[in-house]
Amino acid sequence: MDETKYIGEVGLDGSKEFKDHLPEQEIVFSRILELCEQSEGKVLSVHSRGATQKVLDLIEQHPYCGHVVLHWFTGSKKDAKRAIDLGCWFSVNAAMLQSQRAKSVFETIPKDHIVTESDGPFILDKDKPSSPLSIGNTVQLIADIWQTNLPTTDSIIIENLNAILDI
Template identity: 40%
Template structure:
């Protein structure tokens, strides 16, 4: 199983979550919300070969943590994964748009100059602007929890974007319809735990099994075949030249 976007450090009892992931042999991309969180999050799972820690600065925290960009630059060579980054046009965050944009542009530029990174990107109510910023950027952009329009999805696919899909998305009509339009070879699974929930129940990395079951329905194949497709997709990203 693959959880390509979760916040291991923000679970209650994160070490237990890490050990369960290890025992279940789950591949996890553990994203961070600010550069200062990278050290502690990396320490949580540094002995787990299937867990990777991404370096991020969440757009909802950009106005509070932009001073950490210098630390971001310092840590950049420690990982090939960047996340969670992006833009957020939601209520309460749009007023900090200028700061969000400055932070996002800085991260994209530095990541691109470093040869390109695998990036897990937040685009809530801001897909149009995220896609504009990704033009001519080196790296692999993975749009986490995509909620844009069908036209924006088409553009993102044409640009070469990937998508990480969680059970919560597949629990909505819009999400289900959007996901059915994404090429099979551009999809990975995620949970966004502990923020991702179904019926107020927090999702854990092993709950990607729910997404696998629903993707198998969309793709009209068995869950085992779905797992094989996802595994090959992961290999494709990991074997990139970044």
């Protein structure tokens, strides 16, 4: 942990497949957050599928764990607001922005809290596993939602990434 600035992907998975293991996951995730508190300047990519409130509870209990980027956030608008109040960032991919519910939550997140992700190879981009090259599609979807042009959207996302890297 002392040798890296980036920790991920960590967190909790409360989906049907892993729900029975949540108590063990909580112990491990809490320990990771404790270790991050002992080291300064960590950037964490955090999974919260089916366990958003528990993830936010643990982040709240470890306020000096570093800079949390919520990967593929599926929480509610209320959860998003709480995460924002806790200083969390959000990484977004094209698949996330396909549902109306996800778009409505995304629209509540301040532009300066958004970065992109590919989540490859776990999602598909034009019938091929997603990769960093797929980010252009994500940026276009974000631009459409924000009603901004591509250069402006690119600039905002790059600024956000630089802010995380400079933290």
